[in-house]
Amino acid sequence: MIDRRAALAVLLTGALTAACGTTEDPGQAGPVKITVWSWKPASDGLAAVAKDFEKANPNIKVTVQAVGNPAIWDKITIDMAAGGKGLGDVLHIGIDYLPGYMDKFPGGLADLRKLGADSHKDAFAKGLWPTVTGKDGGVYAMPWEVNPVGFFYRKDLFDKAGVEVEKITTWDEAIEAGKKLKEKTGAFLVGLNKSAAGSVDMDFYQSLLQQQGAFYFNGQGEVTLSSAPAVQAMTLLKKMNDAGIVADTSGEGTAKQLISGGKLAVLPWAAWAVSYIPDMRPEQKGLWRVMQPPAVTPGGKRTAIVNSTHLAVSGTSPHQKEAYTFVEYALTRPEVINKVFKEGGVFPALTAAYSDPRYTEPQPYYGDQPALKPFVDALTEGADATYYSGDYARALKIASDAQTKVLLKGADPAAALTEAATLLAQQTNRKLAG
Amino acid sequence: MTFTLSRPRERARTRQSYVTRRNIPYLLIMPALLGFLVFKAYPIIAAMYISLTTGAGAARSFVGLDNYVRLVNDPLFWTSLWNTGLILVVQVPIMLLFALLLSLGLNSPLVRLRGLWRLGVFMPSLTGLVAYGVMFSVILRKDAGLLNWLLGLFGVTPIDWLGSPFWARISIVIALTWHYTGYNAVIYLAGLQSIPKELYEAAMVDGAGAARRFWSITVPQLRPILALTVVLSTIGTLQLFDEPFVLTGGGPDNSTLTISLYLYQNGFRYFDFGYAAAIAYALTLIVAVFGIAQMRLQKK
Numbered sequence: 001m002i003d004r005r006a007a008l009a010v011l012l013t014g015a016l017t018a019a020c021g022t023t024e025d026p027g028q029a030g031p032v033k034i035t036v037w038s039w040k041p042a043s044d045g046l047a048a049v050a051k052d053f054e055k056a057n058p059n060i061k062v063t064v065q066a067v068g069n070p071a072i073w074d075k076i077t078i079d080m081a082a083g084g085k086g087l088g089d090v091l092h093i094g095i096d097y098l099p100g101y102m103d104k105f106p107g108g109l110a111d112l113r114k115l116g117a118d119s120h121k122d123a124f125a126k127g128l129w130p131t132v133t134g135k136d137g138g139v140y141a142m143p144w145e146v147n148p149v150g151f152f153y154r155k156d157l158f159d160k161a162g163v164e165v166e167k168i169t170t171w172d173e174a175i176e177a178g179k180k181l182k183e184k185t186g187a188f189l190v191g192l193n194k195s196a197a198g199s200v201d202m203d204f205y206q207s208l209l210q211q212q213g214a215f216y217f218n219g220q221g222e223v224t225l226s227s228a229p230a231v232q233a234m235t236l237l238k239k240m241n242d243a244g245i246v247a248d249t250s251g252e253g254t255a256k257q258l259i260s261g262g263k264l265a266v267l268p269w270a271a272w273a274v275s276y277i278p279d280m281r282p283e284q285k286g287l288w289r290v291m292q293p294p295a296v297t298p299g300g301k302r303t304a305i306v307n308s309t310h311l312a313v314s315g316t317s318p319h320q321k322e323a324y325t326f327v328e329y330a331l332t333r334p335e336v337i338n339k340v341f342k343e344g345g346v347f348p349a350l351t352a353a354y355s356d357p358r359y360t361e362p363q364p365y366y367g368d369q370p371a372l373k374p375f376v377d378a379l380t381e382g383a384d385a386t387y388y389s390g391d392y393a394r395a396l397k398i399a400s401d402a403q404t405k406v407l408l409k410g411a412d413p414a415a416a417l418t419e420a421a422t423l424l425a426q427q428t429n430r431k432l433a434g
Numbered sequence: 435m436t437f438t439l440s441r442p443r444e445r446a447r448t449r450q451s452y453v454t455r456r457n458i459p460y461l462l463i464m465p466a467l468l469g470f471l472v473f474k475a476y477p478i479i480a481a482m483y484i485s486l487t488t489g490a491g492a493a494r495s496f497v498g499l500d501n502y503v504r505l506v507n508d509p510l511f512w513t514s515l516w517n518t519g520l521i522l523v524v525q526v527p528i529m530l531l532f533a534l535l536l537s538l539g540l541n542s543p544l545v546r547l548r549g550l551w552r553l554g555v556f557m558p559s560l561t562g563l564v565a566y567g568v569m570f571s572v573i574l575r576k577d578a579g580l581l582n583w584l585l586g587l588f589g590v591t592p593i594d595w596l597g598s599p600f601w602a603r604i605s606i607v608i609a610l611t612w613h614y615t616g617y618n619a620v621i622y623l624a625g626l627q628s629i630p631k632e633l634y635e636a637a638m639v640d641g642a643g644a645a646r647r648f649w650s651i652t653v654p655q656l657r658p659i660l661a662l663t664v665v666l667s668t669i670g671t672l673q674l675f676d677e678p679f680v681l682t683g684g685g686p687d688n689s690t691l692t693i694s695l696y697l698y699q700n701g702f703r704y705f706d707f708g709y710a711a712a713i714a715y716a717l718t719l720i721v722a723v724f725g726i727a728q729m730r731l732q733k734k
Contacts (some may be wrong), residue, residue, distance in 0.1 A: 077702055104489065104705035195597035195686035198571075250597050251575045252568075393703045404687045408597070423509065 032322045033061045037076070037088035039069035042145065042309070045344020046092075049336050053329050060322045073097055080108040084316025089323040093141060094309045095131060096392055101312075102140050103390025110313040111138035115324040120332050124349045126382035127305055141310035142331050143349035144340075147270030148378040149207040149304045151293040152277060154284075155367065157185050157265045169302075171208070171236050171294045178245035178265075187265045188247035189240065191258055194407040197250040200400035203306050204268050208233035210304035211296050213384040216395040216424070221387070222433035225399060226414070226421035232296060234406055234413035241407050256280065268293060270306045271347035271375040278365040285365050292374050303378035305386065308349060351379065391428040398424045485711035494708075501712035511713065513688050514696040515720075517603070521692070522671045525607045530663055532615045537622035538652075552623070555616040567680025570609050571596070574681070599689035602682050606690050609677045614670070618663050625659035626652070661732045665725055672721050693717050 038046055043066040050062040065088065067075055072092070079087040080101065091109075093101065101108055117139045121129055128143040158165045161184040163177040178189030193201035209215050214229035224230065240246045247264060249255040258264045259281060267273060277288060292302040311331060313323040330336055337348040338356050353359075354376045362368040389395070402420040405411040425432045453461065488497045505511050539545065540552055561569075573580045574595035582592045595605045633651050642650065653660075675694035678684050684691035684699070693713065701710030 074702055077705065081707065100705050195594070195602075197596045197602075197682055197685055199683065248576075248594075248597065251577070251579075252571050254575075254577065257577070391704070393705075397699070397703070401685075401687050404685065408599075408686060427508065427510075 031061065032059060032319050033063065034089040034317075034319050034323050034326060036062060036064045036090040036092070036311075036326070037067045037072060038064060038092035039072055040066045042092065042340075042344045042346045045340035045342075045346055046330060048343040049330055049339055050326075052336070052339075053326055056329070057325065060325065062326055069094075076101070080105045084108060084314060087314045087316060089314055089317040089319055090327060091312045091314060092144070092309060093312050095307050095386075095388055096396065098132065098141055098310060098312070099388045099390050099392055102134050107315045109140040110315045110317070110320045110324075111140065112142065112313060112324060112327075113137075113139045115313075115321060117142060117324070117328075120328075123332060123352065125305070125351055125379040127385045128308055128349055130385040131308065131388060132310060141312035142327050143308055144311050144331050144337075145272075145309040145346040146305055146349040146379065147272055147307050147347060148375045148383065149203075149210075149268060149270050149293055149306045150273065150290050150374060152267040152269055152273060152288055152290045154187070154262070154265045154287050155289045156287045157181060157187050157262065160185050165289070166291065168294050170298050170300075171296055174266075174294050175236075175240055175243060175245070178240065179243055181265055182243075182245050185262075185265070187263050188258070189245040190266050190268055191247040191249035191255055191264050192237075192403075192407065193250045194241075194246075194248045194404065195250045196400045196404050198252075200396055201249070202396055202400050202403065203270070205233060205237060205399070205403055207268065207293065207304045207306050208236060208296055210306065210383065210386055211293070211301050213301070215386045215388075216392070216399060217387045217389045217430075218433055219387055220433075221389055222431045223395075223421050223425045223428070224433045225395065225402075225424055226417040227433060229296075230417055231414045234403070234417055236296065237403065238406050238410075238413050242410075246407070260284075271372070272345060274347075274363075274371050274375070275345045286367050288366055289369055290366060290371050290374055292378055301384075303381050303383050305379075305383040309346075347375065354379070391424075391430070394427060395424055398427075481711040481714055484708055485715050486708070488706075488708040497708070501709050502716075504709065505712050505716055510688065510691065510696060511693075511716075514691045514693045517688075517690060518672060518674060518692045521603060521606055521610070521674060522668065525610050526664070526667045526671055528607070529611045529615050530618060530660070530667065532611065533618035533663070534622055534660075536615065536619040537626055540619065540623050541626045552620070555619050557616065558613050559617040561613070563676050563680060566609075566613065567676075570605070570612075570681055574605050596682055597686060599686055602686060602690050605681060606674075606677050609681060610671070610674070613677070614667070618667065621659060621663055622656065625656045629655045661728075665728050668724055668728060669721055672717065672724065693720075 036043075036046060036050070043064050047064040050064055053062060054060065067088075076087065076091060076093070076097075079085060111134075120142065124143040125146050125148075128146060132139055132141040132143060134140055153165050155165070158177070158181065161177070161181040163180055165177070168174050168177055174189065181187055181189060190204065192204060193199070206215070209229060212229035212233070214224060214227060214233075216223065216225050216230075218224045237246075247258055249258065255264070259267070267277070269276075274290070278285070293304075295302045311327045313320050313327065317323055330340060331348075332350060334350060334353040334356065337350050337353050338358070340346055341348050341353070342358075359372045359376050360370050363371045365371070398420045402411075402416040405416045406413055421432055424430070485501055486496060486498060487494045488500070489495055536555055540548065540555065545551060558566075576582065576592055576594045576597060579592075579595070581595065582590075586592065593601055595601050629652065633655070634647055637647050637651060673694050674692045675698065678690045678692050678695050679698070682690045684695050694717065697710050697713040697717065700706045700713060
């Protein structure tokens with residue numbers, strides 16, 4: 001009896017392991033209704049302009065769904081694997097997933113060239129258009145949000161330590177300042193989720209790579225995770241960590257606690273943080289300032305686009321034309337995209353939007369500094385295009401493991417990255433760059 | 435009167451031609467069988483085919499055994515196998531021992547408010563994955579976590595439960611044990627209650643002490659149930675996914691990466707469905723080998 005039951009259990013569990021897949025009803029009929037998948041708070045911005053859009057285009061009805069991030073990725077992946085059944089017409093897709101969808105699901109996203117997207121080629125911040133262009137030259141998404149990296153700092157803490165932050169131009173100088181800061185005020189220079197518990201924390205490392213025009217892959221799709229710039233960036237992290245000026249922000253709410261306790265002096269966060277920090281810590285009004293981050297090498301580039309998000313149109317949507325009409329409406333008109341920015345906190349990729357006075361007006365929270373200006377300057381200066389490739393998710397995980405080894409186990413940056421690059425090349429069937 | 439009585443009988447006879455004594459068992463299992471064919475058998479066979487391909491949708495192409503060759507050469511797969519084995523060897527014996535002790539306690543006639551205790555013991559099995567994940571990440575936090583605060587009262591320095599490779603594995607073991615001990619305890623309790631009282635009474639008359647009664651009556655009588663829980667827990671742990679998924683994400687540095695989690699990452703993070711299916715088949719094979727080996731051992 002037991003034998004039989006156990007045998008059945010073996011059979012059933014084997015089945016469970018091998019099983020996966022769901023389907024949904026297409027649910028599209030009648031007058032042209034399009035569904036937009038996004039996540040909060042960005043979806044609030046889109047929903048706000050969707051009403052205006054419906055007024056201008058009475059034949060199209062737009063439903064904006066806040067599917068949630070990261071839930072949206074599993075949903076899109078499953079639906080694409082099922083041949084596009086149940087997928088929304090317009091999809092909000094981050095740069096960390098876009099190349100994967102483009103590579104792994106040919107036809108999953110619509111080529112917007114056919115609908116005229118090419119005419120907006122130069123409308124967006126430099127470095128973005130190549131990331132939405134496929135190997136076949138097709139345009140598979142329109143840039144919506146762009147996040148140039150910033151250097152948010154607590155002026156009061158640096159003042160106490162006797163450091164003039166504005167004069168810092170390289171990360172090496174920032175490390176020296178950080179040591180002084182730690183000694184005088186007890187505050188850490190930056191925080192990182194060292195064990196990558198919960199989620200990876202690679203934006204900072206990636207920004208150090210991107211400042212050098214480097215990344216995990218080069219334009220030819222070869223693995224560059226062990227290149228000289230990659231090692232240099234990781235060596236900087238190790239230097240900071242060894243100096244004891246990197247706080248460990250692993251765990252729910254740890255970073256927030258450190259910030260409210262005045263234990264974090266710098267947040268190397270991107271443009272979205274301009275509105276996020278005042279929301280999160282209203283009582284720290286007047287203490288924060290923002291500038292462009294220091295360069296990795298003396299005289300080197302200080303700008304980097306850490307990530308961007310886009311609107312794409314499902315390749316299986318029966319209403320691609322209407323979906324694109326909405327995308328074009330929402331993303332290519334300065335007044336519309338600035339409304340999205342206001343309602344959804346999403347920093348626009350459309351360069352024409354920056355002439356609006358809001359980008360240069362002084363903000364009381366930042367001691368009357370025009371806090372958005374460093375970001376606009378960065379985008380005007382232009383960042384290098386980053387080659388994410390279809391294997392970005394895998395690269396991100398492997399690079400994160402290398403960072404954890406360096407930060408927690410004191411591994412040698414060059415050795416850890418060589419090991420990581422070899423693994424990445426093996427797993428993705430790519431060449432190691434020479 | 436006789437006429438009206440004979441009609442239903444006739445009807446019953448015509449029905450009997452469809453529903454016979456012989457085919458009724460098959461009709462009864464039909465819904466389950468159909469469900470199995472659609473939701474289990476089909477995916478199993480489809481996954482076998484997918485494991486021999488690469489890419490997805492229109493870009494899918496047949497690659498033969500490439501995915502399996504890659505699997506054997508993949509250091510991360512071996513890491514996940516090692517982690518899973520380690521957690522299995524440590525966690526299953528601890529949990530089953532706890533469960534046995536708990537069930538003995540619950541079964542004792544001396545315990546009052548039995549229903550309440552039983553509910554308490556079983557409650558963790560009913561806790562949803564998300565609630566459970568959030569709860570443990572709060573308990574296990576390094577700063578201001580409940581467990582570290584408690585240990586701090588005894589002068590233990592704060593432990594980085596989820597941030598250090600060693601402690602992260604221990605955390606998974608703790609969470610797993612918390613979640614499934616009650617479930618096993620309830621199974622044992624049912625087993626204990628089915629042991630005839632007469633055996634104990636006879637042993638007591640013969641002058642056997644509590645320990646002797648436990649080893650000579652309880653354990654042998656419970657053997658089939660013990661065997662069942664060992665096999666079920668082994669299979670469950672081999673497929674471990676929930677705990678590392680919500681608590682550690684497989685980190686730090688892959689120290690809690692399990693086979694199922696690696697499977698999920700390949701399928702849903704890297705869109706490498708062929709490879710994920712190959713991992714699923716490797717796991718199925720391992721589960722089958724373990725299951726059969728354990729059953730063989732128990733027969734002897």
